[in-house]
Amino acid sequence: MQKVKKFPDYPNDSGWYASLPARQAGPSLTADISADAVILGAGFAGLSAAHRLAELKPDWQILVVDALPVGMASSGRNSGFMIDLPHTLDSQSYTSSAGGVNDADRQVIAFNRSAIDYGRTLVERYHIDCDWSETGKIHAAATAQGAKSHTDFMRGLDALGEAYTPLSGVQMQATTGIDYYHSGVHTPGTVAVQPAALVRGLAAHLPSNVSLYENTPVTGYEWASPHQLNTPNGCIRARQVLLCNNGFGAMFGLHKNNLLPILLFASMTRVMSSQEQALLGGEKQWGLVPSHPAGATIKRTADQRLVVRTGIKSSYNMRYGPQVIGAMQALHRSSYQRRFGAQLPALEFEYSWGGLLCMSRNEGTVFGTVGKRLHAAICHNGLGVARGTAAGKLLAEHVAGHDSELLRQYLQSPQPAWMPAHPISTLGVMGNIWRHQTLAGREA
Numbered sequence: 001m002q003k004v005k006k007f008p009d010y011p012n013d014s015g016w017y018a019s020l021p022a023r024q025a026g027p028s029l030t031a032d033i034s035a036d037a038v039i040l041g042a043g044f045a046g047l048s049a050a051h052r053l054a055e056l057k058p059d060w061q062i063l064v065v066d067a068l069p070v071g072m073a074s075s076g077r078n079s080g081f082m083i084d085l086p087h088t089l090d091s092q093s094y095t096s097s098a099g100g101v102n103d104a105d106r107q108v109i110a111f112n113r114s115a116i117d118y119g120r121t122l123v124e125r126y127h128i129d130c131d132w133s134e135t136g137k138i139h140a141a142a143t144a145q146g147a148k149s150h151t152d153f154m155r156g157l158d159a160l161g162e163a164y165t166p167l168s169g170v171q172m173q174a175t176t177g178i179d180y181y182h183s184g185v186h187t188p189g190t191v192a193v194q195p196a197a198l199v200r201g202l203a204a205h206l207p208s209n210v211s212l213y214e215n216t217p218v219t220g221y222e223w224a225s226p227h228q229l230n231t232p233n234g235c236i237r238a239r240q241v242l243l244c245n246n247g248f249g250a251m252f253g254l255h256k257n258n259l260l261p262i263l264l265f266a267s268m269t270r271v272m273s274s275q276e277q278a279l280l281g282g283e284k285q286w287g288l289v290p291s292h293p294a295g296a297t298i299k300r301t302a303d304q305r306l307v308v309r310t311g312i313k314s315s316y317n318m319r320y321g322p323q324v325i326g327a328m329q330a331l332h333r334s335s336y337q338r339r340f341g342a343q344l345p346a347l348e349f350e351y352s353w354g355g356l357l358c359m360s361r362n363e364g365t366v367f368g369t370v371g372k373r374l375h376a377a378i379c380h381n382g383l384g385v386a387r388g389t390a391a392g393k394l395l396a397e398h399v400a401g402h403d404s405e406l407l408r409q410y411l412q413s414p415q416p417a418w419m420p421a422h423p424i425s426t427l428g429v430m431g432n433i434w435r436h437q438t439l440a441g442r443e444a
């Protein structure tokens with residue numbers, strides 16, 4: 001039996017989670033149990049896999065286990081952009097070259113759009129109240145330098161035949177209410193969601209052949225026939241295992257050195273009064289993604305809060321402590337004041353938190369069968385709201401023996417590229433983050 005050495009553990013609730021009505025966590029596992037399939041992880045990837053597998057294999061008993069209550073891990077901690085046209089932390093424009101279009105670009109977009117379609121289907125089927133908003137995203141540039149990166153981006157969109165609208169500084173102000181942005185680019189296909197509400201809704205409506213166990217960390221594993229997963233109060237035996245636990249997949253022997261755990265941080269204000277909303281002006285709901293890889297994502301939520309997401313940390317230990325969140329909160333305050341200080345200098349943050357995402361050096365992913373009746377959908381490179389959803393669904397189809405063009409394509413995805421072991425890799429990532437953050441300037 002192999003021991004699992006690191007577990008998800010967050011000292012702060014995310015604002016997305018904490019601002020929702022309180023939720024009673026579901027049961028944890030208290031006895032030994034057998035199943036046809038066990039899905040490890042109840043984030044977007046795991047829950048999407050559970051919905052689809054249950055549909056395709058109605059006679060299977062399926063378990064989903066998670067170390068935390070649903071919504072407390074990264075799927076409930078992110079900025080809630082279900083992105084169709086990706087931007088990444090490592091590149092300023094996602095297309096293969098200026099004006100160059102290749103099949104890989106189109107496949108990635110089709111894959112992300114399959115996630116949006118599946119997400120919409122589930123949200124509509126179960127009436128999940130998660131502020132699902134098909135309003136797109138705005139790439140925001142606070143500087144002329146940032147605007148320059150948009151030129152490449154738009155050239156790529158032209159080559160792909162994708163729709164977009166360039167926005168002037170005046171139009172950015174009309175949307176956001178603030179006189180901060182140089183210009184922007186709106187792309188219409190991205191969906192904005194309240195991420196904790198979505199992931200909680202997906203868990204609340206699992207089909208009847210799925211049992212969910214929360215607060216149930218898997219502490220040990222043996223890949224055998226059947227597979228065996230140990231938890232503190234019960235052992236799980238299952239013919240099939242689907243690893244949907246993102247960066248923690250490395251704790252189960254997958255690409256140990258090649259998965260980079262990265263922490264991102266965010267703060268959310270209290271709800272603005274109607275007077276404060278009038279002082280801010282602009283539209284009632286919008287979302288900005290930065291033009292720089294280390295820039296700030298800014299949102300005005302449906303319930304009239306402002307959210308600032310900036311600050312990146314490499315984290316070999318896959319966790320952070322109170323001193324880190326203090327420093328990040330100061331960073332968020334400064335980012336906030338530069339943007340909103342003229343109109344709303346005293347609007348307080350109600351919540352500050354961090355969360356993990358999983359990257360690889362080459363944006364490779366771990367997807368498909370990785371051992372005998374052992375499967376994985378992990379490492380979504382910072383875009384896991386869409387990619388996790390699509391990968392989880394496709395993994396279920398793969399396990400159930402379904403075939404599709406999209407599945408065949410995704411099975412060909414590059415694996416995470418080789419990285420040197422810690423501490424060399426960690427130092428390299430820290431250096432890279434430092435460089436990006438230093439260069440981000442007003443975009444952060």
Ligand SMILES: Cc1cc2nc3c(=O)[nH]c(=O)nc-3n(C[C@H](O)[C@H](O)[C@H](O)COP(=O)(O)OP(=O)(O)OC[C@H]3O[C@@H](n4cnc5c(N)ncnc54)[C@H](O)[C@@H]3O)c2cc1C
Pocket residue numbers: 004006007008040041042043044045046065066067068073074075076077078079080081082083216217218219244245246247248263264265266309354355356357358377378379380381382383384385386387388
């Ligand atoms: C601040 C922030 C902002 C972000 N913004 C965006 C965004 O706007 N758009 C976007 O696409 N992505 C964004 N991301 C990334 C996104 O949140 C992740 O890519 C996504 O949550 C991945 O989903 P997942 O289901 O694969 O993994 P997770 O949500 O991490 O789910 C994995 C689950 O596995 C469980 N688990 C792990 N180990 C064990 C174990 N041993 N036993 C039991 N359970 C275990 C965890 O508790 C967790 O619930 C952001 C991330 C952060 C932190």
